[in-house]
Amino acid sequence: MKYKIPTGTKDVLPSDIHKWHHMEDKIRDVMTRFNYREIRTPIFEYTDLFKRGIGEATDVVGKEMYTFLDKGDESLTLRPEMTASVIRSYIENHLGEQQPLNKVYYLGPMFRQERPQKGRLRQFHQFGVEAIGSPHAAQDVETMLVSLTVYEELGLRNLSFKINSVGCRDCRPRYREELVKFLNGIKDRLSEESKNRMASNPLRILDSKNKGDVEATKNAPLMKEFLCDSCAPHFAEVQKKLKDHGIEFQIDGRLVRGLDYYTKTAYEIQSDDLGSQNALGGGGRYDLLCEDLGGKPTPSVGFAAGLERLLIVMESLPDSSIPVSGLDVYFIALGLRAQDALMPQMHAIRRRNLRCDIDFLQRSLKAQMREANRHQAKKVVIVGDQELDAGEAVIKTMETGEQISVPIAQLVEELTRR
């Protein structure tokens, strides 16, 4: 085969598209009820935005970005995530000047050049929200509720919901010092990767999956023990509000997440159906990002979640709760005269909001019936020379097999009745 799809990308074929529509419809529905409005930003941005926004030390920026020079020698990058783009747009369009709190959501493709595996593609899709402007724990909790509601209403169960606080620029440095002190004591037991991270981002050593690292850091100090007078009550309040909502969660003191901009709250929703890449979505607060990108200090919180991963979990549900719908009417014309007579009728019925189709291959009645069945047609209209001469059409109800004859002139009325 000469042409192949690029590594790490997937076609969504017509036979699967209803699953995507189902997810997308539910996401937009929930977002709307929570009063988040969609924002659409370009698929690419100037490379510096992501370097500054996500952090030079992160894996995303360090080794996963699709970066290229355009014909004007500008360095552009296919977006690896949305938060930096959204904040750029928020600042650039002065959204904060028009109202103090902006709640936005997005849904679209992201790009990271990594080795694909289960639940990880080079072009993948995320939905997410950003609530820009509120420093309060209630806002953290609302974003959590958005994602949990989407999952809940799509029928997902048995998810695990983990939260942590990663502190702020006041308390994190103090903690980081303590942590490095501890890590130095057990340095020789750490993996190479973790040793390399000692200088750049020691916090992430804690959520390493390497068994040796996990064992070695078992007694490491945790951020939650070092939270400052601002972060500690905030974290406590998030927990209290979650309990008020009856939301089950676990505190995971080692949850850090790989994006540099998080402050205070960090959270992740996981599923066991996902294999090794078990995060369905995650998010947190990023109170410093806006000013880092040249805007005014603006406390914000948001999450991002993967659609491909959501799809994997949905497909693992015992009874596929993804609705499929068939045609309302399939038109069977035996001969071109009959086709000429039926197409205007079909058009009129399509204009009355029914889903219809007709055979375009001039095949046998039997073949056309099979086609009707394949499309799960509720009714079939059959017209051949006999009917044509009588000015009539046969309407067959597929489920019961019952057939009636009606004048062709009354087809529209007959089929759209009820």
Add this chain to the structure above:
RNA sequence: GUGGCUGUAGCUCAGUUGGUUAGAGCGUCAGGUUGUGGCCCUGAAGGCCGGGGGUUCGAGACCCCUCAGUCACCCCA
């Protein structure tokens, strides 16, 4: 970037220690019904056995290289 596994029909997969013409199920198409779907029966079409090289009288199978997929590491959605 590193490692494991897998590449045979549209899909899912068999294929014996290397041996004649490469199979099955599903799907597709047709017939069984002069103009009636699903279920059933019958038949047909559909394969450079991922690609290249090598060993051999003989390779889908063995060896080497290569490409692709997949899973895992790292990290994340």
